[in-house]
Amino acid sequence: xxxxxxxxxxxxxxxxxxxxxxxxxxxxxxxxxxxxxxxxxxxxxxxxxxxxxxxxxxxxxxxxxxxxxxxxxxxxxxxxxxxxxxxxxxxxxxxxxxxxxxxxxxxxxxxxxxxxxxxxxxxxxxxxxxxxxxxxxxxxxxxxxxxxxxxxxxxxxxxxxxxxxxxxxxxxxxxxxxxxxxxxxxxxxxxxxxxxxxxxxxxxxxxxxxxxxxxxxxxxxxxxxx
Numbered sequence: 208x209x210x211x212x213x214x215x216x217x218x219x220x221x222x223x224x225x226x227x228x229x230x231x232x233x234x235x236x237x238x239x240x241x242x243x244x245x246x247x248x249x250x251x252x253x254x255x256x257x258x259x260x261x262x263x264x265x266x267x268x269x270x271x272x273x274x275x276x277x278x279x280x281x282x283x284x285x286x287x288x289x290x291x292x293x294x295x296x297x298x299x300x301x302x303x304x305x306x307x308x309x310x311x312x313x314x315x316x317x318x319x320x321x322x323x324x325x326x327x328x329x330x331x332x333x334x335x336x337x338x339x340x341x342x343x344x345x346x347x348x349x350x351x352x353x354x355x356x357x358x359x360x361x362x363x364x365x366x367x368x369x370x371x372x373x374x375x376x377x378x379x380x381x382x383x384x385x386x387x388x389x390x391x392x393x394x395x396x397x398x399x400x401x402x403x404x405x406x407x408x409x410x411x412x413x414x415x416x417x418x419x420x421x422x423x424x425x426x427x428x429x430x431x432x433x
Contacts, residue, residue: 208220208221208222208223208224208225208226208236208238208249209221210236210251221236221238221249221256222238222247222249222256223238223240223247224238224239224240224241224247225238225239225240225241226238227239227270227271227272227279228271228272229251229272230248230272230276231272231274231275231276231319232276233251234250234251234252234276235248235249235250235251235257235276235297236248236249236251237249237270237272237279239267239270244261244264244265244266244267244268244283245258245259245261245267246258246259246261246267246270246279246281246295247259248297257297259279259295259297260301261283261295261302262301263285263286264283264284264285264293264302265283265284265285265286266283266284266290267281267282267283268281268282268283268290269281269282269313271313271315273294273315273319273336274315274319274336275319277296277297277298278294278295278296278297279294279295279297280292280293280294280295280305280313280322281293281295281302281313282311282313283302289308291304291308291309291310292304292305292306292307292308292310292311292313293305306322306324306334306336306338307324307326307334307341309326309327310322310324310325310326310334311324311325311326311327312324312325312331314353314355314356315336316333316356316360317356317358317359317360318360319336320335320336320337321333321334321335321336321342322334322336323353323356323363324341326341329349330343330344330347330348330349330351331344331347331353332344333380344363344378344380344383345380345381345382345383346378346379346382346383346384346385347363347365347378347383350367350368351365351366351367351368351378352365352366352368353365353366354366354375354408354409355409357377360380361379361380361381362377362378362379362380363377363378363380364376364377364378364388364409365378365385371392371399371400371401371402372390372391372392372396372399372402373390373391373392373402373418374387374390375387375388375389375390375391375409376388389416391416391418392420393420397422397424398422398423398424398425399420399421399422400420400421400422400423401420401421402418402419402420403418403419403420403421
């Protein structure tokens, strides 16, 4: 893992691992060493790397920062147990089960009070971080793919599944009302097969976005005569 300031300063190597992003307070860069399923936090300024002891978790996957910047949340599995969500304080302590044991998904609301997650079946819902019953999301369907929250936290950007070009809607969390947000496709659509499911990535204010796509191109030859 390495990082560089936007002012063109030299690249600074932080250490080993695949990044899962900056802490919300900007003090740490998080990394996962895949081969050992270990989590290491690297200070942005001076300081030493901070490894987290994830035992007894034997496999760590999909890590995210908790909004408090004092803990991380990840999927993990203990020996002979199914995978589930865990939360672990960065200053010490063991990983603790977090929210529902049947929950998947790691998208926190902008205000940090809830997590958008998926149960094993059915559409996604909002799960209060402090605990309590899940809050259903009006107007969302099981085939909708959630891209993320808007910056004010009042709506979700959702993708209607299976459409090419990719059709994105703005879904109001209070009313369930949907409005067209954006259609994503390259300018040259020749051979376009699909827009990647793992994405797109859209800035919360909707001004910037990135996505990948698959094309299949071929050349037609005509043979004349024998």
